[in-house]
Ligand code: SF4
């Protein structure tokens with residue numbers, strides 16, 4: 402921290418780099434750490450094709466460079482091919498974030514022909530039985546192995562995404578080996594984020610410190626072995642970090658998120674914050690949302706920050722961390738992210754880690770609460 406840092410005027414609002422298009426919350430899998438909200442949208446509430454096409458036009462006009470088609474499972478949308486084709490015609494780089502289980506060689510060839518640029522395929526584990534248990538989908542892992550090869554045969558670059566937690570982290574070396582075997586150009590090792598479904602299941606999923614240290618060593622080794630061939634993205638989980646991550650690259654700085662029903666958000670979890678009325682792309686053009694919406698402006702830049710962030714030399718590095726995590730843990734979205742060791746609420750992270758250590762030592766893990774529309778009603 403440096404108390405002498407001058408307070409600089411906020412720079413003009415730059416366009417977002419990426420649009421995260423959450424096409425649907427429908428998904429055949431039921432991962433207990435899903436990034437979707439507890440309150441899942443039903444198919445009837447989803448934006449129609451014409452609105453998505455208009456949103457893609459508006460995104461390109463706003464200066465967006467990339468569109469990430471996500472969900473739920475985006476391949477559950479019958480118009481995915483049309484949306485990909487339109488994104489390409491607008492000059493947008495397109496990435497499909499998928500579980501893969503609904504894809505096959507023909508649909509992948511069609512997506513490649515339509516102009517899809519990249520596929521990010523998620524895995525629940527390297528062990529088939531464990532992966533199917535966590536995903537709540539029988540034979541899903543075997544299906545993903547086939548689809549990974551079909552992605553490469555369609556000429557599409559592949560990122561293999563592994564979501565890690567206490568119940569699979571000891572198999573990280575096998576996951577890194579699997580990513581190589583599948584011909585991934587990038588491997589993403591993503592620790593569960595503990596809000597939404599992840600927070601509901603935190604006691605069952607939080608890794609122990611010893612596990613984390615072994616995982617860090619496995620990643621360091623793989624990075625050394627694969628240097629120049631495969632990029633490995635890896636972020637230490639917030640609960641064990643001394644400083645928070647720059648969530649979304651900073652609030653309303655890099656990414657605009659559209660929910661299946663058309664709400665525009667600065668991050669995928671912003672609906673969990675109390676006191677915000679998020680605009681709908683059904684009625685408000687994307688450019689107006691980005692530039693003028695008060696919710697987007699609320700935590701943009703540094704002027705909103707309380708101490709210790711306000712005078713901290715990291716304030717334009719991590720942008721104060723994650724607003725949704727601050728709200729989920731402290732009830733105040735403007736609080737310093739408790740992941741930061743300088744936060745007065747940092748003890749909450751230490752308490753959760755201590756509880757995780759105790760749970761890890763216990764004979765049986767708490768039962769998982771799977772992501773289902775029915776269970777969402779139960780955990781509210
Ligand atoms: Fe500094 Fe705030 Fe980031 Fe902590 S969260 S490192 S206090 S800017």
Ligand code: FES
Nearest residue numbers: 648668723724725
């Ligand atoms: Fe909303 Fe981090 S998930 S700001």
